[in-house]
Amino acid sequence: MSKKIFTVLLLAVFMLAQFSIASAVAVTGDATITAIPDFSSGANVDIDWAVTGMAAGTKNVLVWAREYAAIPVNYVAADCQLIATIIGTSDASGTFTYDFTLATLALVTGDQVEFTLSVDDQTCATADVPAIDSVMGVNYVDASAPFHIQGNPPSTAVAIPSLDTAACNTFEYWALGRDASVFVTTEAYSGFGAWNPQVTGTFAPPAPMGPASSLLSWTFAFPATATGAWSASVASEDMAGNVNPVDYFRNAVAVVPAELEDCATFSDIAGHEDEVYVRYLATLGLISGFADGTFGPDNTLTRAEASALIEISNGYDDTMLPTVAPAGCDFTDVAASDWFSGWVWQACDDGLMNGVGGGLFDPNNLLTRGQVVTILNNVATSYFANPVPFGGYIATNNVLLNTFFFGAYPTGYGLRQAAWTDVSVGAFYATPVQKAYGWGVAEGTSDTTFSPDQAATRGEFAKMLYRALSRFN
Template sequence: MNKKIFTFLLLAVFMLAQFSMASAATVAGDASITAIPTFAQATGIDVDWAVSGMAAGTKNVLMWAREFPAAAYSMTECQLVATINGTSDANGTYFYDFAATALALGNGDVAEFTITVDSDNCAGAPTLPAADSVMGSTTVDTAFPTLAILNPPSLSGAIFISQPVACNTFEMWGVASDHYGFPSTVGYSGFGDWNPQVTGTFAPPAPITAGESLLSWVNTFPATASGPWTFSVQPEDSAGNMSPSWGYRVSLVIDPTELEDCATFTDTSGHADETYIRYLADLDLISGFADGTFGPDTTLTRAEAATLFEISNGYDVASLPTSAPAGCEFTDVAASDWFAGWVWQACDDGYMNGVGGGLFDPNNLLTRGQIVTIMNNVGLAGPSGGYLNTANVINTLWFFPTPFRTAAWTDVSIGAFYAEPVVRAYGSGVADGTSDTTFSPDQPVTRGEFAKMLYRALSRYV
């Protein structure tokens, strides 16, 4: 896959005596490139220039360009880009059309520019500009962002652009990268904007980040919504390269069930994870407590996690094993325990293992590193039913060869059991870090955090 970075360095230097011609005497003057965008589209770039101190007489300001790979200027490489007529101090903007260039440019090439006064033949000049005369630079980004867009969880087998939502408040989301699949040494302009479009109102997307971005687009259907509603995005990078428009919900007519309020709890209003909690509760994938609370900031035990994953896998109490399958005998899990069948099933499916010494440790708190490891195991083992068996993030996008998002974690050691799952969870957009540089893998996961991860892991990809 070819990517962008067709990098162009703009240099500007006045070499009056060095670019003299037999037919014209050199004249005084000072020229410079005053402004160049850091990144530019593949079509071309605006170069701002200025000239001062020019002596009387006819003068031309000339821009020259060459391909960068050589260590020093070569006369045969130097080619005329533009001739700008002038007889006095002046300034302006020149649009350099990449398509019209005589340079044999390719992916990753660099082009350098210099400016001369009253010299109309760079190749014939007796002395060429020094290699250290750089006055400006730009990186040419030729490709639009790579992206994945996700629809809310659904058990339906229909393609995701035709999926109704489970209740009236939901998150459409996506991940995009301006450097997907390319090494960090390759230049790119960075993510610019999602350009979301909808036939109704919506909350604005999350802020952009350099090179990559995660869109969190929470919508609530108004009670009066009817007819077809379409949600779409058209990501672009900071150089202005735009992806094709991608639709979430393409002309799908509102169903009355989509206007019903999502399940609610007395302690989730205004919580950061409220949308995920209420939506999954509407799908009967998570539940609260008898007093009407959900406890979004309380922690989650290993037994509770086993239960929640196997509910998503399509199991109920009646379908669980009544004794430990081979290899899943734990001395701290008795048949009389409420969680026994759930733990045994999660173990038998390959989602959760013991902690060693014949123990499962069902009442210990689940950490952030452990929860993404379980999700990784779900994808590796292969889901056997329920919501885990749909064309969702956890068994499609999660295992893309290159993550959409990357981070330099300071607290995730190479070789740790959760290292690769952390990369996949963050890269696919399922999990966020606790800061720009920390994932906090040993920190207990909260019920709200788990709901958010589960919502995104079960979101429809195709």
């Protein structure tokens, strides 16, 4: 049997079957498939069926299956199975488990199968083969659990993420899952089902956000009385019921004193959607607020400020910066007396930020969302090409940015995809936008827009930086 090509038309047919309203159009013999409620495991699938208006005499209800092909192929007797033998003119219905192991179909995860019913006075071996266009319901094989990554808070610890502790009492665990082939996006799968989050320990953390989508954001705030060993884990599951083994964010690690200390805070951050990221990064010394005690999470930031933030994450302080412009980084709008000159020159020399053309860096212009993800992509590609110049949190093992470069998940952009209406193919930020979204580092401003030319806020930058520096499994 040839493999199928996943078309929009077939998807529409499949969705009807998925939600238990499969085709009710009668075929020869007045037989119908009323539902295919369970996704196939590769061995069998349950089919609800009904027959009406049967002629007198012994009748066999038969189910036929074939693997979907772009050009339909004939049903064959070897792929037919007997549902029931009925004598008389009574109507009948029921559920039949179609066993793929009894058929000639050689199925693997991602394959799609079409079904139809017929009523005949013959069994499968001699019955009339249904018409080639008589498909009534579609199912597909999904015997593989979802693929997912897990993000732990940024850390420079040598310990593996599941044995690491947090820097202060409030942090985010996050995960991004995909129920589909990691490499072939045209294959059909059942869809992401649940994260099944679990915690064990001497205190109860808040319930997780989700798992309505494949992105899990799980925020914890340790109480001051927390003690003893504590674990947090997920077991991602798809709509077919395939479940991954338990995967730990934290595996029976004792709560340490640092985790009972409040994260750094600011007078204007409480309750803000980006609060956890701002406070955690501030605790690590990767971002800072203003002299009046505020952070300004909704304020914009400049390109010069971004150069400082990314190089601080790279392990630099102001005593380590160049005092003159390196070759290729001598911008006419960056003077040695500017507070940001060393940061700009270092970011340029490391290949993390470029000029805007005409010998300019444009340090005081607002940083856009498209530029943020481009910087992160530059970090990833530069690190992959030559990790030696990198340090700090960027050079830490298991940091997401170190894998951000790879182009194998699933089409070079990560574990999820979006069709952005405001990101043109030729834009400098086109690939970085897709990769940042695909790896869970950045979200869109709507289901169809990324707003790449919109000025990024300080809070947005903090969230993207937290996610990009997360240690992951």
